Amino acid sequence: MKKFYITTPIYYVNDKPHIGHAYTTVAADVIARYHKLKEEKVFFLTGADEHGTKVAESAKKQGENPQEFCNEMSQRFKDTWKKLNISNNDFIRTTSKRHIKGVEKFLKELKRKGLIYKGEYKGLYCIGCEKFITEKELVDGKCPIHQKRPEVISEKNYFFKLSKYLDKVQKLIQNDEIEILPKERKNETLGLIKQGLEDFSISREKVKWGIKIPWDDQQTVYVWIDALLNYITALDYGDNQKKFKKFWPADSPAVLQLLGKDILKFHTIYWPALLLALNIKPPKKLFVHGYFTISGRKMSKSLGNIITPEEMIEKFGVDGTRYLLMSAARFGQDADVSWDWFKEKYNADLANGIGNTVNRVLTMVEKYFNGIIPEDKPIPMTLMKKTLGQPLKVKSKDTKLGLKDSIKKNILTSWSVLDNLFHFDICLGQIIEGFRENFRQIDKDISDEEPWNPRADMTQKVFYSWLESIRLLAFMLLPFMPETSNKIFKQLGIPGEEKETLAKAQKWGRLKPGARIKKGKPLFPRIK
Numbered sequence: 001m002k003k004f005y006i007t008t009p010i011y012y013v014n015d016k017p018h019i020g021h022a023y024t025t026v027a028a029d030v031i032a033r034y035h036k037l038k039e040e041k042v043f044f045l046t047g048a049d050e051h052g053t054k055v056a057e058s059a060k061k062q063g064e065n066p067q068e069f070c071n072e073m074s075q076r077f078k079d080t081w082k083k084l085n086i087s088n089n090d091f092i093r094t095t096s097k098r099h100i101k102g103v104e105k106f107l108k109e110l111k112r113k114g115l116i117y118k119g120e121y122k123g124l125y126c127i128g129c130e131k132f133i134t135e136k137e138l139v140d141g142k143c144p145i146h147q148k149r150p151e152v153i154s155e156k157n158y159f160f161k162l163s164k165y166l167d168k169v170q171k172l173i174q175n176d177e178i179e180i181l182p183k184e185r186k187n188e189t190l191g192l193i194k195q196g197l198e199d200f201s202i203s204r205e206k207v208k209w210g211i212k213i214p215w216d217d218q219q220t221v222y223v224w225i226d227a228l229l230n231y232i233t234a235l236d237y238g239d240n241q242k243k244f245k246k247f248w249p250a251d252s253p254a255v256l257q258l259l260g261k262d263i264l265k266f267h268t269i270y271w272p273a274l275l276l277a278l279n280i281k282p283p284k285k286l287f288v289h290g291y292f293t294i295s296g297r298k299m300s301k302s303l304g305n306i307i308t309p310e311e312m313i314e315k316f317g318v319d320g321t322r323y324l325l326m327s328a329a330r331f332g333q334d335a336d337v338s339w340d341w342f343k344e345k346y347n348a349d350l351a352n353g354i355g356n357t358v359n360r361v362l363t364m365v366e367k368y369f370n371g372i373i374p375e376d377k378p379i380p381m382t383l384m385k386k387t388l389g390q391p392l393k394v395k396s397k398d399t400k401l402g403l404k405d406s407i408k409k410n411i412l413t414s415w416s417v418l419d420n421l422f423h424f425d426i427c428l429g430q431i432i433e434g435f436r437e438n439f440r441q442i443d444k445d446i447s448d449e450e451p452w453n454p455r456a457d458m459t460q461k462v463f464y465s466w467l468e469s470i471r472l473l474a475f476m477l478l479p480f481m482p483e484t485s486n487k488i489f490k491q492l493g494i495p496g497e498e499k500e501t502l503a504k505a506q507k508w509g510r511l512k513p514g515a516r517i518k519k520g521k522p523l524f525p526r527i528k
């Protein structure tokens, strides 16, 4: 069985989750579900980044001790992921014992290999980014992301000998052994390496909220080193390493890490270097996605324009929210959204595209076939009147039905973009187009000719094709909108279809003639 390990960044718990966090998490969920449907052994990890100054300050503002604060906030992230139907296999917290044990083991190993030395750090630090920042990066003396003046820091720190591994990281990236997608991000990374990077500090003297350096309790592990290691501590790196050996093998063919463009350097340079230092293979693939902005502006507390997943779920439902997030932009590029855009897109694609089509087909099956799924073959004229309560004539020319062919060709191939390019918007666009085509096909198929129309014997076959293409389309929606697919399967009288594998489900003709459909409530009520 093929193995597949997928991760999201672990999110800072200084504040509640917003749609930026949900974006990465839903994307990872779609990919994880897709690989499960391909019968792979999937491990999907997300989690919480709980240490560091930023989190400690938020706790203080709330008048809570940091651990209590983190417990509450981590739970909020977990709750949100549950509401969004995220299928993660694990949720790692950096304050958990297993994580701390793993971090300690990793650092001791680095030290044992002589890759850590004590030095003096003097420079600027942005608490928002939780990273050192150079004069060059400032705009008007402020961090361009957080619009705050950085702190001036001067202290003794432990440093990691990054310089020893930079050439190797560069080569691995150049020849795509570490594949960075989209390509612009690969180039950006290579550009950063070319500019030259200094050894980086892995500890802080003045930060108290964090993991202590195992051999020096006056120093706290730098929050970014602490955080990056989550990707292997969650695989029990610090313990029996069973999962680590399974999902991070030496020839790991399928480790995919998703991240936003803000944290590129840590993931594409520092993280591989740290792993190489301990002779651990670096990740195979990193996908760097863009940022959400709201009506052209950064999403931020001070602008008061933060959108939470909960607010979206209330308006558009869980699957509506998942759909809107995944179709907002080409994955990899920035997405500018607004409540108006969400609403229009929801009405056009979900209420009209999917909802109307399913409703129309099922209503007609009720009307003409008493809610029974007809057979996938022409019906002898003599039987026709008896079977079809109120005969409806179709004008399909022959048994080669348009829908069957186009659905098989276009829709089933659309999933393939989930293998490499992760163009969720294209894939979804094709599925929605399939529903629309189904709707149009009904108009094409229905005849206004008289009952003696010679093609009337095709009626039940045509009906079957409308229904069967809806089943296939619903299957294609599974990674994106699992609840909607399940609802459609139930309405088609085949509950449990979602448990089938792609190999089986993609075959034409799985609907059972004679089974009863169960029309339900509208899938996506129109929003005024």
Ligand code: MSP
Pocket: 008, 009, 010, 011, 012, 013, 019, 020, 021, 023, 024, 049, 227, 228, 229, 230, 258, 259, 260, 261, 262, 263, 290, 291, 292, 293, 299
């Ligand atoms: N804790 C670090 C990551 C450590 S991973 C070893 C961190 N956390 S964060 O809470 O700031 O979340 C960062 C991630 O959230 C981004 O990389 C991105 O995946 C997602 N997003 C946060 N804001 C976002 C947008 N406005 N738009 C899209 N995604 C964004 O950095």
